[in-house]
Amino acid sequence: MKQKTMFEKIWDAHVVRSEEGKPAILYIDMHLVHEVTSAQAFDGLRMTGRKVHRPNLTVATMDHNVPTTDRSAPIKDRISKKQMDVLAANCKEFGIPLFDLHHTLQGVVHIIGPELGLSQPGMTIVCGDSHTATHGAMGALAFGIGTSEVEHVLATQCLQQLKPKTMRIDVQGSLPTGVTAKDMILSIIGKIGTDGATGYAVEYTGEAIRNLSMEGRMTVCNMSIEAGARAGMIAPDETTFAYLKGKLYAPKGSDWDEAVNKWKMLGTDPSAEFDTTVEIDVSKLEPYVTWGTNPGQVAPISGRVPDPETFANETDRKAAKAALEYMGLIPGTPINEVKVDRVFIGSCTNGRIEDLRAASKIVKGRMVAPNVNAIVVPGSGEVKRQAEAEGLDKIFIAAGLEWREAGCSMCLGMNPDILQPGERCASTSNRNFEGRQGKGGRTHLVSPEMAAAAAITGHLTDVRQF
Amino acid sequence: MEPFVKITGIVAPLDRANVDTDQIIPKQFLKRVERTGFGEFLFYDWRYQSDGKTPNPDFVLNFPQYTSASILVAAKNFGSGSSREHAPWALMDYGFRVILAPSFADIFYNNCFKNGLLPIKLPEETIRTIMDNAANQRGYELTIDLENKRIMDKNGFVIEFDMDPFRRYCLLNGLDDIGLTLQYSDDIAAYESKRPSWMCGISI
């Protein structure tokens, strides 16, 4: 039999129809929806008189716009409120399950999918959101789509797709203490560039990936898009099954056994071929930090702000120069001398329970630096409850960090949590684009441990010294 | 969707790499629930001064010679970042019909086709030439002929470009791809009958 990659196995199992010279029609097992990219899709259905083909294969939540302070107070931003109201009305009209602002299971769409067992190995999973690759950590083919495609999935439960190429990123060695999945993926993006995986579905393999928890795997897959990849995925194994077992919507009883047997067959066959392979060794990796305005502009914490003149080509020189100007950084400055004003711990990259545990260990018994404002925003209501049950909220509050309700929050600042112009933030999110966290705001992407350390010292800091 | 066949228009040069969708249309404008009206917010943070109203005279789209441009030429990895379809909506609403770049981010590229905005990948050197012409020759125009996959100017510059045949066909005919998929509802039903029961969805 032909040797296949995991990507090919999942792809082939979902082709409803394929014709020479046309995109395949691919069946979608799970469609996740949030308030920002769905309204126009539902409108499209109404305009064409179409129905939602399989309402119970779509699940909606509210995350991007939601306030992370007191939820019992009315929402001040009228337009945000309208967007949430429109989603609620659309879900009601079309019969789509919704975890709204007040539902106990509400959370960032990419946190709740795996956490509720909605995202399972072998599935095709889509969402009108570029970080959908997060779910690929379950061993699924998960990718972000635009609003027109959201409408397409709603109407047909299918998508027309051209097959991407396949890339394997093989990560060898074991991560040193204090170095995390976040540092791993930042270093990968730094190595291959923000368009290094454009046109590819990436599978992450190797010892370092196998040794990651599910949370760590999700952090890695989450940022695949930051290297341009359509999807990022990791073969399911015992870690995956142990994570999924007993989750609310995971299969139960004999279904579970049948499912696990199928899932065990999903891994890439030993001699299957990828279009491209990238190899990295993380045994000497350091904590990584971004210094620029795209996630490929990274440096190890022991490094210095680079001199744009040292870049090999004109495009990169220009980009680095513009980035440093925006970031207000001088070439040659040691990274660990860069002062921060704000710290954000949260997002679909690092807002899971393990991330909060790791951050809490760093701040425990210490105090946030006097000039720093730090917030912790759990990725979901479930993460929040778990953290509170473990007393993490108390540790954060005692150390002077704010403890918030679940949502996207300062990852993109569509709600009131934003940076002021010129403010500098150590952030566990995934994008350091100009203005991402607020107009004129300056973002340094880091791991939760590194963000916590920066909150305590008031500057970017090597967490391994804690 | 409107068919796209051939246009001639002024070219605006945006000499930046990795122009991300957060720049194309910043998040504060994503709260609208319509598809239209995004053009006035295109490149908002670059286009306006910090008051959000006064045009920034240094931003290329504010140069008088480019105000009626319908073709945008940019450096590599255009449209990276977020999946927001508001990005092509904003570009179209502003008046662009074609984007030329050495490379595009996947989701953005895909979103363009759903809206009749034509993204064309060209070699770096060709982009450089077009960028220079657009910067140095006032009123520099290109004709984009999708039918013949050809780009030309009035001075004899002609190049051919590549495009997936099916995507080209859909654009040329302005086809609605949901309608195309729905023609295969029997295949979809047949596929669905074979899915395991534990994948048949949730209700809350």
Ligand code: SF4
């Ligand atoms: S947390 Fe950030 S990246 Fe993730 S879905 Fe929300 S806005 Fe997007």
